[in-house]
Amino acid sequence: MIEAAPQAVIADFSSVPLLEMRGIRKAFAGTVALAGVDLDLAAGEVHVLAGENGAGKSTLIKILAGVYPADAGEVRVAGQVVRLRRPHDAARHGIAAIHQEMSLVGAMSVADNIFLGRELTTAGWTRPRQQQQQAAALLRQLGLEMAPEQPVESYPIAVQQQVEIAKALSLAARILIMDEPTSALSEPEVERLLALIATLKARGCGILYISHKMEEIYRVADRITVLRDGVRVGTAARADLPSSELIRWMVGRELSQQFPRRAAPPGRERLSVHEFTVPHRHRGLPPLVDRVSFAVQAGEIVGLAGLQGSGASELLQGLFGAVKTLPTGEVRVDGQALRCRSPRQALQQGLALLTADRKSGGLVPGLSLLQNLTLAALPRFSPWGWLRPRRERAAAQQQSAALRVKTAALDQDIVELSGGNQQKVLLARWQLCEPRIFLLDEPTRGIDVGAKRDVYELMNRWTAAGCAVLLITSEMPELLALADRILVLHRGRLTAAFSRAAATPDRILRAAMGETESIP
Secondary structure: OOOOOOOOOOOOOOOOOOEEEEEEEEEEOOEEEEEEEEEEEOOOOEEEEEOOOOOOHHHHHHHHOOOOOOOEEEEEEOOEEEOOOOHHHHHHOOEEEEOOOOOOOOOOEHHHHHOOOOOOEEOOEEOHHHHHHHHHHHHHHOOOOOOOOOEHHHOOHHHHHHHHHHHHHOOOOOEEEEEOOOOOOOHHHHHHHHHHHHHHHHOOOEEEEEOOOHHHHHHHOOEEEEEEOOEEEEEEEHHHOOHHHHHHHHHOOOOOOOOOOOOOOOOOEEEEEEEEEEOOOOOOOOOOEEEEEEEEEOOOEEEEEOOOOOOHHHHHHHHOOOOOOOOEEEEEEOOEEOOOOOHHHHHHOOEEEEOOOHHHHOOOOOOEHHHHHHHHHHHHHOHHHOOOHHHHHHHHHHHHHHOOOOOOOOOOEHHHOOHHHHHHHHHHHHHHOOOOEEEEEOOOOOOOHHHHHHHHHHHHHHHHOOOEEEEEOOOHHHHHHHOOEEEEEEOOEEEEEEEOOOOOHHHHHHHHOOOOOOOO
Protein backbone atom coordinates (compact mmCIF):
# COMPACT_ATOMS: atom_id res chain seq x y z
CA MET A 1 0.00 0.00 0.00
CA ILE A 2 1.34 3.44 -0.93
CA GLU A 3 2.03 5.91 1.83
CA ALA A 4 -0.75 8.46 2.08
CA ALA A 5 -0.15 12.12 1.33
CA PRO A 6 0.37 14.13 4.56
CA GLN A 7 -2.75 15.65 6.07
CA ALA A 8 -2.56 19.33 6.91
CA VAL A 9 -5.88 19.12 8.74
CA ILE A 10 -7.14 16.19 10.79
CA ALA A 11 -10.86 16.01 10.11
CA ASP A 12 -13.12 15.72 13.12
CA PHE A 13 -15.69 13.22 11.83
CA SER A 14 -17.68 13.38 15.06
CA SER A 15 -18.70 17.03 14.53
CA VAL A 16 -21.53 18.20 12.26
CA PRO A 17 -20.58 17.00 8.75
CA LEU A 18 -19.95 19.55 6.06
CA LEU A 19 -22.21 17.46 3.81
CA GLU A 20 -24.90 14.88 4.52
CA MET A 21 -26.85 12.92 1.90
CA ARG A 22 -29.58 10.70 3.33
CA GLY A 23 -31.78 8.16 1.57
CA ILE A 24 -30.97 9.39 -1.95
CA ARG A 25 -33.05 7.62 -4.59
CA LYS A 26 -33.01 7.98 -8.37
CA ALA A 27 -34.43 5.95 -11.27
CA PHE A 28 -34.19 6.36 -15.05
CA ALA A 29 -36.90 4.87 -17.27
CA GLY A 30 -37.80 2.41 -14.54
CA THR A 31 -34.20 1.37 -13.87
CA VAL A 32 -33.09 2.10 -10.30
CA ALA A 33 -29.77 3.95 -10.27
CA LEU A 34 -29.69 4.76 -6.53
CA ALA A 35 -31.68 2.92 -3.86
CA GLY A 36 -31.57 4.99 -0.67
CA VAL A 37 -27.87 5.91 -0.52
CA ASP A 38 -26.36 7.63 2.54
CA LEU A 39 -23.10 9.60 2.41
CA ASP A 40 -21.40 12.26 4.53
CA LEU A 41 -18.31 14.41 4.13
CA ALA A 42 -16.31 16.29 6.75
CA ALA A 43 -14.34 19.51 6.42
CA GLY A 44 -10.70 18.77 5.63
CA GLU A 45 -11.52 15.24 4.40
CA VAL A 46 -11.05 13.40 1.14
CA HIS A 47 -13.87 10.86 0.90
CA VAL A 48 -13.38 8.43 -1.99
CA LEU A 49 -16.49 7.11 -3.70
CA ALA A 50 -15.69 3.75 -5.31
CA GLY A 51 -17.58 1.12 -7.24
CA GLU A 52 -17.93 -0.55 -10.62
CA ASN A 53 -19.12 1.35 -13.67
CA GLY A 54 -22.88 1.68 -13.40
CA ALA A 55 -22.81 1.38 -9.61
CA GLY A 56 -24.41 4.82 -9.22
CA LYS A 57 -21.39 7.01 -8.42
CA SER A 58 -21.87 9.48 -11.26
CA THR A 59 -25.60 9.71 -10.60
CA LEU A 60 -25.00 10.50 -6.92
CA ILE A 61 -22.50 13.28 -7.63
CA LYS A 62 -24.70 14.73 -10.39
CA ILE A 63 -27.53 14.99 -7.86
CA LEU A 64 -25.16 16.78 -5.50
CA ALA A 65 -24.04 19.07 -8.35
CA GLY A 66 -27.63 19.95 -9.26
CA VAL A 67 -27.53 18.21 -12.63
CA TYR A 68 -30.21 15.64 -11.71
CA PRO A 69 -33.01 16.08 -9.18
CA ALA A 70 -33.28 13.29 -6.61
CA ASP A 71 -36.52 11.28 -6.62
CA ALA A 72 -36.32 11.04 -2.83
CA GLY A 73 -33.93 11.81 0.01
CA GLU A 74 -32.37 14.81 1.70
CA VAL A 75 -29.16 16.82 1.29
CA ARG A 76 -27.73 18.96 4.10
CA VAL A 77 -24.80 21.38 3.89
CA ALA A 78 -23.33 22.37 7.27
CA GLY A 79 -26.49 21.02 8.93
CA GLN A 80 -28.95 22.97 6.77
CA VAL A 81 -31.32 21.27 4.31
CA VAL A 82 -30.66 22.48 0.75
CA ARG A 83 -32.58 21.98 -2.49
CA LEU A 84 -30.37 21.38 -5.52
CA ARG A 85 -32.56 21.72 -8.60
CA ARG A 86 -29.87 23.06 -10.92
CA PRO A 87 -26.07 23.62 -10.98
CA HIS A 88 -26.57 27.26 -9.94
CA ASP A 89 -28.13 26.05 -6.67
CA ALA A 90 -25.10 23.86 -6.00
CA ALA A 91 -22.69 26.73 -6.68
CA ARG A 92 -24.68 29.01 -4.38
CA HIS A 93 -24.18 26.49 -1.55
CA GLY A 94 -20.45 26.18 -2.18
CA ILE A 95 -20.51 22.95 -4.20
CA ALA A 96 -18.38 22.67 -7.35
CA ALA A 97 -17.87 19.64 -9.58
CA ILE A 98 -15.17 18.52 -11.97
CA HIS A 99 -16.89 15.90 -14.08
CA GLN A 100 -15.21 13.06 -15.92
CA GLU A 101 -16.49 14.47 -19.22
CA MET A 102 -15.25 18.03 -19.52
CA SER A 103 -17.67 20.91 -20.06
CA LEU A 104 -15.32 23.41 -21.71
CA VAL A 105 -16.15 25.39 -24.85
CA GLY A 106 -13.17 24.79 -27.10
CA ALA A 107 -13.34 27.96 -29.20
CA MET A 108 -13.55 30.24 -26.13
CA SER A 109 -10.50 31.45 -24.24
CA VAL A 110 -9.22 29.87 -21.05
CA ALA A 111 -10.37 32.87 -19.01
CA ASP A 112 -13.81 32.96 -20.63
CA ASN A 113 -14.27 29.27 -19.83
CA ILE A 114 -13.32 29.78 -16.20
CA PHE A 115 -15.87 32.58 -15.78
CA LEU A 116 -18.51 31.22 -18.15
CA GLY A 117 -22.01 32.06 -16.90
CA ARG A 118 -20.78 34.44 -14.18
CA GLU A 119 -18.71 36.93 -16.12
CA LEU A 120 -17.17 39.92 -14.34
CA THR A 121 -19.11 43.00 -15.42
CA THR A 122 -19.44 46.72 -14.76
CA ALA A 123 -22.68 48.45 -15.81
CA GLY A 124 -23.46 45.51 -18.04
CA TRP A 125 -20.05 45.47 -19.77
CA THR A 126 -17.75 42.49 -19.35
CA ARG A 127 -14.25 43.09 -17.97
CA PRO A 128 -12.00 40.74 -19.99
CA ARG A 129 -8.72 42.11 -18.61
CA GLN A 130 -9.79 41.51 -14.99
CA GLN A 131 -11.05 38.03 -15.91
CA GLN A 132 -7.70 37.23 -17.52
CA GLN A 133 -5.80 38.49 -14.47
CA GLN A 134 -7.90 36.41 -12.06
CA ALA A 135 -7.70 33.39 -14.35
CA ALA A 136 -3.90 33.71 -14.49
CA ALA A 137 -3.75 33.76 -10.67
CA LEU A 138 -5.86 30.61 -10.43
CA LEU A 139 -3.73 28.86 -13.03
CA ARG A 140 -0.57 29.72 -11.12
CA GLN A 141 -2.02 27.87 -8.11
CA LEU A 142 -2.02 24.78 -10.33
CA GLY A 143 1.52 25.43 -11.55
CA LEU A 144 0.29 26.07 -15.09
CA GLU A 145 1.98 28.53 -17.42
CA MET A 146 -0.90 29.28 -19.77
CA ALA A 147 -2.10 32.28 -21.72
CA PRO A 148 -5.61 33.01 -20.38
CA GLU A 149 -6.56 34.72 -23.63
CA GLN A 150 -5.80 31.64 -25.79
CA PRO A 151 -8.60 29.30 -26.96
CA VAL A 152 -8.83 26.34 -24.60
CA GLU A 153 -8.91 23.90 -27.56
CA SER A 154 -5.33 24.91 -28.41
CA TYR A 155 -4.13 23.02 -25.33
CA PRO A 156 -3.88 19.23 -24.89
CA ILE A 157 -6.49 17.24 -22.96
CA ALA A 158 -4.33 17.07 -19.82
CA VAL A 159 -4.13 20.86 -19.64
CA GLN A 160 -7.84 21.27 -20.38
CA GLN A 161 -8.56 19.01 -17.39
CA GLN A 162 -6.68 21.40 -15.14
CA VAL A 163 -8.62 24.35 -16.58
CA GLU A 164 -11.71 22.54 -15.28
CA ILE A 165 -10.11 22.43 -11.83
CA ALA A 166 -9.28 26.13 -12.00
CA LYS A 167 -12.89 26.80 -12.98
CA ALA A 168 -14.10 24.97 -9.85
CA LEU A 169 -11.60 26.78 -7.63
CA SER A 170 -12.84 30.13 -8.91
CA LEU A 171 -16.17 29.39 -7.20
CA ALA A 172 -14.46 29.35 -3.77
CA ALA A 173 -16.20 26.06 -3.15
CA ARG A 174 -16.31 24.40 0.28
CA ILE A 175 -17.34 21.06 -1.21
CA LEU A 176 -15.38 19.94 -4.26
CA ILE A 177 -16.40 16.94 -6.34
CA MET A 178 -13.60 15.35 -8.39
CA ASP A 179 -14.68 12.67 -10.85
CA GLU A 180 -11.58 10.89 -12.20
CA PRO A 181 -9.53 14.14 -12.13
CA THR A 182 -6.23 12.44 -13.00
CA SER A 183 -7.54 10.40 -15.94
CA ALA A 184 -5.79 12.59 -18.52
CA LEU A 185 -2.82 13.78 -16.44
CA SER A 186 0.84 12.79 -16.58
CA GLU A 187 2.73 11.79 -13.43
CA PRO A 188 4.15 15.30 -12.74
CA GLU A 189 0.68 16.78 -13.27
CA VAL A 190 -0.82 14.21 -10.89
CA GLU A 191 1.70 15.20 -8.23
CA ARG A 192 0.75 18.87 -8.65
CA LEU A 193 -2.92 17.97 -8.30
CA LEU A 194 -2.31 15.95 -5.13
CA ALA A 195 -0.34 18.85 -3.66
CA LEU A 196 -3.28 21.12 -4.47
CA ILE A 197 -5.66 18.70 -2.75
CA ALA A 198 -3.51 18.89 0.40
CA THR A 199 -3.76 22.69 0.24
CA LEU A 200 -7.54 22.56 -0.15
CA LYS A 201 -7.82 20.22 2.84
CA ALA A 202 -5.78 22.67 4.90
CA ARG A 203 -8.34 25.35 4.04
CA GLY A 204 -11.11 23.11 5.38
CA CYS A 205 -12.57 22.02 2.05
CA GLY A 206 -14.26 18.65 1.84
CA ILE A 207 -13.45 16.66 -1.30
CA LEU A 208 -15.62 13.89 -2.71
CA TYR A 209 -13.25 11.95 -4.95
CA ILE A 210 -13.97 9.28 -7.55
CA SER A 211 -11.15 7.15 -8.95
CA HIS A 212 -10.75 3.67 -10.41
CA LYS A 213 -7.00 3.66 -9.76
CA MET A 214 -6.31 1.54 -6.70
CA GLU A 215 -2.94 3.15 -6.04
CA GLU A 216 -4.50 6.60 -6.17
CA ILE A 217 -7.39 5.67 -3.88
CA TYR A 218 -5.04 4.57 -1.13
CA ARG A 219 -2.92 7.65 -1.54
CA VAL A 220 -5.63 10.30 -1.22
CA ALA A 221 -8.48 8.76 0.81
CA ASP A 222 -9.34 9.44 4.42
CA ARG A 223 -12.46 7.31 4.12
CA ILE A 224 -13.88 5.12 1.36
CA THR A 225 -17.53 4.45 0.50
CA VAL A 226 -18.39 1.70 -1.98
CA LEU A 227 -21.55 1.55 -4.11
CA ARG A 228 -22.73 -1.53 -5.99
CA ASP A 229 -25.86 -1.62 -8.14
CA GLY A 230 -27.12 1.63 -6.63
CA VAL A 231 -26.76 0.47 -3.02
CA ARG A 232 -24.15 1.50 -0.46
CA VAL A 233 -22.11 -1.59 0.40
CA GLY A 234 -20.19 0.09 3.20
CA THR A 235 -17.96 2.93 4.44
CA ALA A 236 -14.59 2.50 6.13
CA ALA A 237 -11.45 4.41 6.98
CA ARG A 238 -8.67 3.82 4.48
CA ALA A 239 -6.50 2.00 7.02
CA ASP A 240 -9.37 -0.38 7.89
CA LEU A 241 -10.11 -1.45 4.30
CA PRO A 242 -7.35 -3.49 2.59
CA SER A 243 -7.35 -3.45 -1.21
CA SER A 244 -8.50 -7.08 -1.47
CA GLU A 245 -11.58 -6.30 0.63
CA LEU A 246 -12.23 -3.10 -1.32
CA ILE A 247 -12.25 -5.07 -4.59
CA ARG A 248 -14.61 -7.65 -3.09
CA TRP A 249 -16.95 -4.87 -1.97
CA MET A 250 -16.86 -3.36 -5.46
CA VAL A 251 -17.37 -6.42 -7.66
CA GLY A 252 -19.06 -8.81 -5.23
CA ARG A 253 -16.50 -11.54 -5.92
CA GLU A 254 -12.80 -12.32 -5.55
CA LEU A 255 -10.45 -11.41 -8.42
CA SER A 256 -7.70 -13.99 -8.15
CA GLN A 257 -5.40 -12.29 -10.66
CA GLN A 258 -5.41 -8.68 -11.79
CA PHE A 259 -3.70 -9.30 -15.12
CA PRO A 260 -4.76 -12.60 -16.76
CA ARG A 261 -1.98 -14.53 -18.41
CA ARG A 262 -1.57 -14.55 -22.17
CA ALA A 263 -0.64 -17.71 -24.00
CA ALA A 264 -0.57 -16.47 -27.60
CA PRO A 265 2.96 -16.74 -29.08
CA PRO A 266 3.87 -14.01 -31.60
CA GLY A 267 3.31 -14.97 -35.22
CA ARG A 268 4.22 -13.41 -38.54
CA GLU A 269 4.74 -9.70 -39.00
CA ARG A 270 1.33 -8.03 -39.01
CA LEU A 271 2.29 -4.33 -39.08
CA SER A 272 5.45 -2.75 -40.44
CA VAL A 273 6.18 0.99 -40.03
CA HIS A 274 9.22 2.62 -41.62
CA GLU A 275 10.31 6.26 -41.32
CA PHE A 276 6.75 7.29 -40.42
CA THR A 277 6.33 11.04 -39.97
CA VAL A 278 3.30 13.14 -39.01
CA PRO A 279 4.00 16.81 -39.87
CA HIS A 280 2.79 19.58 -37.58
CA ARG A 281 -0.28 21.42 -38.83
CA HIS A 282 1.65 24.71 -38.59
CA ARG A 283 4.57 25.07 -40.96
CA GLY A 284 7.96 25.59 -39.42
CA LEU A 285 7.20 23.61 -36.24
CA PRO A 286 8.80 20.20 -35.60
CA PRO A 287 6.80 17.15 -36.72
CA LEU A 288 4.48 15.50 -34.21
CA VAL A 289 5.94 12.11 -35.15
CA ASP A 290 9.46 12.11 -36.59
CA ARG A 291 10.74 9.18 -38.71
CA VAL A 292 9.54 6.38 -36.44
CA SER A 293 10.18 2.76 -37.49
CA PHE A 294 9.00 -0.45 -35.83
CA ALA A 295 7.09 -3.68 -36.46
CA VAL A 296 4.36 -5.59 -34.62
CA GLN A 297 3.72 -9.32 -34.98
CA ALA A 298 0.43 -11.16 -34.97
CA GLY A 299 -0.52 -12.09 -31.40
CA GLU A 300 1.67 -9.36 -29.91
CA ILE A 301 0.89 -6.35 -27.73
CA VAL A 302 3.34 -3.48 -28.18
CA GLY A 303 3.12 -0.65 -25.68
CA LEU A 304 3.80 2.98 -26.56
CA ALA A 305 5.13 5.05 -23.66
CA GLY A 306 5.95 8.72 -23.33
CA LEU A 307 5.13 11.94 -21.50
CA GLN A 308 2.57 14.51 -22.65
CA GLY A 309 3.54 15.66 -26.15
CA SER A 310 5.59 12.56 -26.91
CA GLY A 311 3.69 11.93 -30.15
CA ALA A 312 2.33 8.51 -29.14
CA SER A 313 -1.33 9.45 -29.68
CA GLU A 314 -0.49 11.25 -32.91
CA LEU A 315 1.29 8.11 -34.13
CA LEU A 316 -1.87 6.04 -33.70
CA GLN A 317 -4.01 8.77 -35.27
CA GLY A 318 -1.61 9.05 -38.19
CA LEU A 319 -1.69 5.32 -38.86
CA PHE A 320 -5.50 5.52 -38.85
CA GLY A 321 -5.61 8.50 -41.19
CA ALA A 322 -7.15 10.72 -38.52
CA VAL A 323 -4.71 13.66 -38.67
CA LYS A 324 -5.06 16.96 -40.53
CA THR A 325 -1.67 16.69 -42.25
CA LEU A 326 -0.69 13.91 -44.64
CA PRO A 327 1.82 11.50 -43.02
CA THR A 328 4.88 10.30 -44.88
CA GLY A 329 6.79 7.03 -44.68
CA GLU A 330 5.96 3.43 -45.44
CA VAL A 331 3.33 1.37 -43.61
CA ARG A 332 2.49 -2.23 -44.46
CA VAL A 333 -0.24 -4.51 -43.14
CA ASP A 334 0.45 -8.19 -43.79
CA GLY A 335 2.98 -7.12 -46.40
CA GLN A 336 0.55 -4.88 -48.30
CA ALA A 337 1.05 -1.11 -48.46
CA LEU A 338 -1.35 0.80 -46.21
CA ARG A 339 -2.86 3.98 -47.63
CA CYS A 340 -3.87 5.89 -44.51
CA ARG A 341 -5.47 8.99 -46.02
CA SER A 342 -8.73 8.56 -44.07
CA PRO A 343 -10.20 6.47 -41.23
CA ARG A 344 -12.51 4.80 -43.77
CA GLN A 345 -9.53 3.52 -45.75
CA ALA A 346 -7.70 2.41 -42.61
CA LEU A 347 -10.77 0.51 -41.39
CA GLN A 348 -11.18 -1.18 -44.76
CA GLN A 349 -7.56 -2.33 -44.56
CA GLY A 350 -7.94 -3.87 -41.11
CA LEU A 351 -7.13 -1.12 -38.58
CA ALA A 352 -9.31 0.16 -35.73
CA LEU A 353 -8.57 3.13 -33.43
CA LEU A 354 -9.91 3.69 -29.92
CA THR A 355 -9.19 7.34 -29.08
CA ALA A 356 -8.22 8.63 -25.63
CA ASP A 357 -11.12 11.10 -25.52
CA ARG A 358 -14.34 9.15 -26.02
CA LYS A 359 -16.48 12.29 -25.80
CA SER A 360 -14.98 14.15 -28.76
CA GLY A 361 -13.38 11.30 -30.69
CA GLY A 362 -15.69 8.33 -30.30
CA LEU A 363 -19.26 8.71 -29.09
CA VAL A 364 -22.11 10.34 -31.00
CA PRO A 365 -24.42 12.02 -28.44
CA GLY A 366 -28.08 11.79 -29.29
CA LEU A 367 -27.73 8.33 -30.79
CA SER A 368 -28.61 5.18 -28.88
CA LEU A 369 -26.25 2.57 -27.50
CA LEU A 370 -27.19 0.32 -30.43
CA GLN A 371 -26.50 3.01 -33.04
CA ASN A 372 -23.17 3.97 -31.48
CA LEU A 373 -22.10 0.33 -31.28
CA THR A 374 -22.90 -0.59 -34.89
CA LEU A 375 -21.92 2.73 -36.48
CA ALA A 376 -18.59 1.60 -37.97
CA ALA A 377 -19.93 -1.75 -39.19
CA LEU A 378 -23.15 -0.62 -40.88
CA PRO A 379 -22.20 -2.12 -44.28
CA ARG A 380 -22.42 -5.56 -42.65
CA PHE A 381 -26.09 -4.92 -41.86
CA SER A 382 -26.97 -3.05 -45.04
CA PRO A 383 -26.73 -5.34 -48.07
CA TRP A 384 -27.52 -3.40 -51.26
CA GLY A 385 -27.90 -0.27 -49.12
CA TRP A 386 -30.88 -1.50 -47.07
CA LEU A 387 -30.47 -1.69 -43.30
CA ARG A 388 -31.47 -5.00 -41.67
CA PRO A 389 -32.56 -3.87 -38.17
CA ARG A 390 -33.00 -7.37 -36.75
CA ARG A 391 -29.50 -8.38 -37.81
CA GLU A 392 -28.07 -5.13 -36.44
CA ARG A 393 -29.88 -5.53 -33.11
CA ALA A 394 -28.80 -9.15 -32.71
CA ALA A 395 -25.16 -8.22 -33.26
CA ALA A 396 -25.39 -5.30 -30.83
CA GLN A 397 -27.04 -7.51 -28.21
CA GLN A 398 -24.29 -10.13 -28.57
CA GLN A 399 -21.48 -7.57 -28.27
CA SER A 400 -23.14 -5.77 -25.37
CA ALA A 401 -23.55 -9.02 -23.45
CA ALA A 402 -20.00 -10.17 -24.20
CA LEU A 403 -18.54 -6.97 -22.72
CA ARG A 404 -21.05 -6.84 -19.83
CA VAL A 405 -22.38 -3.41 -20.73
CA LYS A 406 -24.83 -2.28 -18.05
CA THR A 407 -27.83 -0.65 -19.70
CA ALA A 408 -31.60 -0.48 -19.41
CA ALA A 409 -32.03 -1.17 -23.14
CA LEU A 410 -30.12 -1.08 -26.42
CA ASP A 411 -32.18 1.99 -27.36
CA GLN A 412 -30.98 3.96 -24.33
CA ASP A 413 -29.22 7.23 -25.25
CA ILE A 414 -25.46 6.69 -25.07
CA VAL A 415 -24.98 9.78 -22.86
CA GLU A 416 -27.11 8.17 -20.14
CA LEU A 417 -24.57 5.38 -19.64
CA SER A 418 -21.71 5.62 -17.15
CA GLY A 419 -18.31 6.54 -18.55
CA GLY A 420 -16.99 3.01 -18.21
CA ASN A 421 -19.96 1.50 -20.02
CA GLN A 422 -19.56 4.08 -22.78
CA GLN A 423 -15.95 2.89 -23.13
CA LYS A 424 -17.13 -0.70 -23.41
CA VAL A 425 -19.52 0.29 -26.20
CA LEU A 426 -16.62 1.79 -28.16
CA LEU A 427 -14.55 -1.37 -27.69
CA ALA A 428 -17.51 -3.43 -28.86
CA ARG A 429 -17.86 -1.15 -31.89
CA TRP A 430 -14.36 -1.94 -33.09
CA GLN A 431 -14.55 -5.62 -32.20
CA LEU A 432 -17.63 -5.84 -34.43
CA CYS A 433 -15.53 -4.58 -37.37
CA GLU A 434 -13.17 -7.59 -36.96
CA PRO A 435 -9.92 -5.66 -37.54
CA ARG A 436 -6.48 -7.26 -37.70
CA ILE A 437 -4.75 -4.41 -35.85
CA PHE A 438 -6.13 -2.61 -32.78
CA LEU A 439 -4.77 0.87 -32.01
CA LEU A 440 -5.77 1.46 -28.38
CA ASP A 441 -5.24 4.84 -26.72
CA GLU A 442 -5.99 4.57 -22.98
CA PRO A 443 -8.54 1.71 -23.31
CA THR A 444 -9.04 1.38 -19.53
CA ARG A 445 -9.33 5.09 -18.68
CA GLY A 446 -12.34 5.60 -16.39
CA ILE A 447 -13.02 1.87 -16.06
CA ASP A 448 -13.37 0.06 -12.73
CA VAL A 449 -11.14 -2.80 -11.62
CA GLY A 450 -13.60 -5.52 -12.63
CA ALA A 451 -14.19 -4.00 -16.07
CA LYS A 452 -10.45 -3.57 -16.55
CA ARG A 453 -10.01 -7.30 -16.21
CA ASP A 454 -12.77 -7.79 -18.81
CA VAL A 455 -10.80 -5.55 -21.19
CA TYR A 456 -7.56 -7.44 -20.51
CA GLU A 457 -9.30 -10.72 -21.30
CA LEU A 458 -10.75 -9.17 -24.45
CA MET A 459 -7.24 -8.17 -25.58
CA ASN A 460 -6.10 -11.72 -24.87
CA ARG A 461 -8.82 -13.06 -27.16
CA TRP A 462 -7.77 -10.64 -29.89
CA THR A 463 -4.11 -11.68 -29.72
CA ALA A 464 -5.03 -15.38 -29.52
CA ALA A 465 -6.93 -14.88 -32.78
CA GLY A 466 -3.80 -13.44 -34.42
CA CYS A 467 -4.53 -9.73 -34.09
CA ALA A 468 -1.82 -7.19 -33.27
CA VAL A 469 -2.29 -4.50 -30.63
CA LEU A 470 -0.60 -1.12 -30.24
CA LEU A 471 -1.35 0.08 -26.70
CA ILE A 472 -1.03 3.44 -24.97
CA THR A 473 -1.69 3.50 -21.23
CA SER A 474 -0.66 6.04 -18.59
CA GLU A 475 -0.78 3.36 -15.87
CA MET A 476 2.74 1.96 -15.51
CA PRO A 477 1.73 -1.38 -13.88
CA GLU A 478 -0.70 -1.99 -16.75
CA LEU A 479 1.93 -1.16 -19.37
CA LEU A 480 4.54 -3.45 -17.80
CA ALA A 481 2.08 -6.34 -17.33
CA LEU A 482 0.37 -6.27 -20.73
CA ALA A 483 3.01 -5.30 -23.27
CA ASP A 484 5.34 -7.86 -24.86
CA ARG A 485 7.55 -4.98 -25.93
CA ILE A 486 7.55 -1.26 -25.05
CA LEU A 487 8.53 1.54 -27.42
CA VAL A 488 9.28 4.91 -25.81
CA LEU A 489 8.84 8.24 -27.58
CA HIS A 490 10.11 11.72 -26.74
CA ARG A 491 9.00 14.72 -28.80
CA GLY A 492 8.02 12.52 -31.69
CA ARG A 493 11.21 10.48 -31.82
CA LEU A 494 11.71 6.87 -30.79
CA THR A 495 14.24 6.87 -27.94
CA ALA A 496 14.16 3.27 -26.67
CA ALA A 497 12.64 -0.17 -27.16
CA PHE A 498 12.43 -2.71 -24.32
CA SER A 499 11.40 -6.30 -24.04
CA ARG A 500 9.03 -7.12 -21.18
CA ALA A 501 11.94 -8.60 -19.21
CA ALA A 502 14.16 -5.53 -19.70
CA ALA A 503 11.53 -2.86 -19.06
CA THR A 504 11.53 -1.07 -15.70
CA PRO A 505 9.71 2.13 -14.64
CA ASP A 506 13.03 3.91 -14.22
CA ARG A 507 14.34 3.01 -17.70
CA ILE A 508 11.02 3.91 -19.33
CA LEU A 509 10.88 7.29 -17.57
CA ARG A 510 14.47 8.17 -18.51
CA ALA A 511 13.76 7.33 -22.15
CA ALA A 512 10.49 9.30 -22.02
CA MET A 513 12.51 12.33 -20.88
CA GLY A 514 14.81 12.05 -23.90
CA GLU A 515 17.61 9.72 -22.78
CA THR A 516 18.28 7.47 -25.79
CA GLU A 517 18.99 3.76 -25.48
CA SER A 518 20.10 1.51 -28.32
CA ILE A 519 17.12 0.27 -30.29
CA PRO A 520 17.39 -3.26 -31.73
